[in-house]
Amino acid sequence: MSLPSSLALGSLRVDTPVVLAPMAGITNAAYRRLCAEQGAGLYVCEMITSRGLVEGDQHTRDMLVFDELETTRSVQLYGTDPVYVGKAAEILCAEYGVAHIDLNFGCPVPKVTRKGGGGALPWKRGLLGRILEHAVAAATPYDVPVTMKTRKGIDEDHLTYLDAGRIAQEAGAAAIALHGRTVAQAYSGEADWDAIGELAASVDIPVLGNGDIWEAADAVRMVEQTGAAGVVVGRGCLGRPWLFRDLAAAFGGEQVETLPTLGEVAAMMRRHAELLCQHMGEERGCKEFRKHVSWYLKGFAAGGQMRRSLGLVDSLAALDALLAELDPDEAFPASELGAPRGRQGSPRSKVVLPEGWLDETDGLGCVLAEDADSGTGG
Structure with missing residues (x-):
């Protein structure tokens, strides 16, 4: 198969089908600028919380800083309440001029899953749909695409990614990114690229693959193996911003492997x-x-x-x-080269969830707490 040379997210066109994953404390305006200087792509601001933004939390607002040359503003939003997520999406569009909103349904951090957020939330299919619908409805008047990031599921016995893809498509999401691990795996083991391929084959919206992209050749292999429309890169670029130079070259049909002195x-x-x-x-x-x-x-x-x-x-x-x-x-x-970077850790024997979380899959009647400082990336 021929490699995609660009990525379309609704009306937003990304010159290279590569997305910098939001990482807490890492993907601030300075790091995004540094990576963007290396190669084209979409560079996502570190995750902010919808409640914090709506209620005017200063720490949340302080995170929404963009570089003067950052022409395409992209923000990842975390939330568990459809109304708050919708209001936050409108604020991002109206007050901050963002061009893309990504919703975090992949974070594996216990303080997030304990409240039913992040990677735990897609288990509640009804709630997931409502959150996506509110975000899309708020962003549509501004012609801003909404995407979502998720994982395979809570664990191998509670997989959610295929349902999540269907729900995202039905709600009007422009794309879905899948990290090929469960919440229980966190960042351990190997990412399941077959799941990414399965999701790509089951939906009509673009699927972005995430997990174990350490070199540009890995990104090419993932797209060829899965049929993904592009890739999301997180830990692989830590201490290696030039990886985006290699990625841009690879999707342009060149074989480049930067080995800086x-x-x-x-x-x-x-x-x-x-x-x-x-x-x-x-x-x-x-x-x-x-x-x-x-x-x-x-x-x-x-x-x-x-x-x-x-x-x-x-x-x-x-x-x-x-x-x-x-x-x-x-x-x-x-x-x-090709070696894992950043956190890895061990799989979790049990994912921390709200009491009775797995009893039913609708979730529309549940009221979830949301901290103003919750979470990291997915």
Whole structure:
């Protein structure tokens, strides 16, 4: 099969069928700009909560920051109440000029599933449909497409992805992204790409595949294997924003595998820190940068003391001095190619759910709590 060269989400056209997955504390405006500088795609803001946005929570509003060059604003929205989700979608369209809204039905974090949110919610088919319908109705007057991200199900005995695809299509969603793991798996084990293919074959709306895309070749293989319309990339780009350069080339028909020297990686680290400081101020920007150091240096020979010093950096001048000590000619560690990045962990013996959650699948009568700071990505 020929590879898709672009992605259509309703009236929104994405030049490369690649989406940066929203990741809490990672995909802020600076990181999205950094990735966008590497290659075309859709770059999604870290997840915000619908209730927090509707009620004017300052922390929620502070997360809705966009870079001056971010022409296509994309936001992932979390919510468990159809009315709040609809109101939040309207605020995003009317006040923030977003071009795309993604709904999170994939988060596996216990504090989210405990309240019936994230990856637990699609078990309630009726509630899922109502939330999607409210979001689509609110966004339609602004010609903003609504998509959803989900997982295979709660566990292997409680799968939801095929029903979720049907419901998304019926509600008017522009696409559905499937992470090929259950909530119980979290980020452990291997993603089930066959499930992505099964979903793609069962619906008429675009299906985006997510899970275990560590290199551009993985994305190509996933699309060829599943028939997905595009891919969603999360952990694979941690400390490797140039992956989007490789992905853009791959979907353009080229075979590219960027192997930057340590000097080139150091330049990328400096650019990342600079963008963070531009958006947050130098002190906070440098603090935010610290979490990325281990990802950038993964596999390189930089010693423990250097890593510790970089993990305490508090100014761009201090960062410059430390980066200057790295060997600019050190080759990229080939052993890291294709290797998992970011959190992995172990599967959960039991997913934390509201009492009686699995007793019925409608959910329209249930009232769910929603924290203003819940969750991460899916």
